Amino acid sequence: MSFLTPRLFSLAKLITEGEVVADIGTDHAYLPIYLAKDGKAKKIYATDVAKKPLDVAKNNIASFGVADKVETILADGIQWTISNEIKLDSCIIAGMGSTSILDILKHDNENIYSYVIAPNTNLEPIRSWAKKMKYFVENEIIIEDNKIIYEIIKINKFAGTKIKNKKDIIFGPLLQREKNNKLFLQKWLEEEQKLLNLLKHIPKKDVKYKETLKKQKIISKLLRRRILINE
Ligand SMILES: C[S@@+](CC[C@H](N)C(=O)[O-])C[C@H]1O[C@@H](n2cnc3c(N)ncnc32)[C@H](O)[C@@H]1O
Structure with a gap:
């Protein structure tokens, strides 16, 4: 399917054979259509909070x-899964900001086994939430689509890698272990530069200065080790 972008294709790759899936905020429903055509997912729920995109989705599906x-x-979000007999193996939430995704995740419940999450902003608040909720990281991917770098995470309630500390929250417990991941390096070199520029414009007495400086130091430390020691 030529309309599946590299980002959507990467999301599809995180779905395991025979899963029952929901795509929250499906818009055009390209991803559910691909998952159905590919024969990978057993059943897909394509949801949206707005009627217009859902009408487009219905047409595309037909x-x-x-x-x-x-x-x-x-x-709206995943409330519909709470009092439902449906059990979701994977719940995809992609193409929204982290704040909207966190709002949706407030309704996390036992009918959802795992989430595949790809914000169009920062993944850090999502990892923070996952740590608090004791979710395990099953997979993490970093990809480039249309010159934008995206991080994608799959988390579940039962098995995988724990998010233990601030470093795991920022870089991802799995992504930071990957050697020679050029996109990972590029993302964090760019982020370091952004923070160094930002620090020039925040008054030193500001709380935000301290927080930004702390994060910049964590990033710079990891980058130095990567570049100098090739760790
Ligand atoms: C930019 S599109 C992303 C489409 C697709 N998921 C992707 O990653 O390309 C965002 C879609 O999410 C929908 N949306 C936003 N908030 C939502 C919510 N709380 N529940 C369900 N859908 C939502 C919007 O109506 C819109 O169609």
């Missing part, structure tokens, strides 16, 4: 002949 596998739901 055009691709996958209405037997993809069901559309007009709903």
Whole structure:
């Protein structure tokens, strides 16, 4: 399917054979259509809070002949899963900011086994939430799509890698272990530069200065080790 962007394709790769999946904020429903066509997912719920995109989704689903596998739901976030008999193996939340995703995650419940999350902003607040909620990291990917670097995470309630500390929250417990990941290095070199510039414009007495300086130091330390020691 040529309309599946590298980012959406990476999300699809994190779905395991035979899963029951929900795509929250599906918009055009390209991802659910791909998952249905590919035969990977057993059933996909394509949801959106807005009627307009969901109508487009319905049309696309019908055009691709996958209405037997993809069901559309007009709903805000994941509340609809709470009093439901459906058990979701994976719940995808992508293409929104971290704040909106965290709002949706307030309704996390036992009917959802795992989440595949790809914010179009920072993944750090999501990892922080996952640590607090004792989620395990199953997979982490960093990709470039249309000159934007995205981090994607799959977390679940039962098995995987723990998020232990601030370093894990910032860099990801799995991504930081990858040797020679050029995109990872590029992302954090750019972030370091951004923070160094920001520090020039925040008064030193400001609380934000301390926080920014602390983060910049953590990033610079990791980068120095990577570049100098090739750790
Ligand atoms: C930019 S699109 C992202 C589409 C697709 N998920 C992607 O990653 O390309 C965001 C979509 O999320 C929907 N959305 C925003 N907040 C939502 C919420 N709380 N619950 C369900 N859908 C939501 C919007 O209506 C919009 O269609």
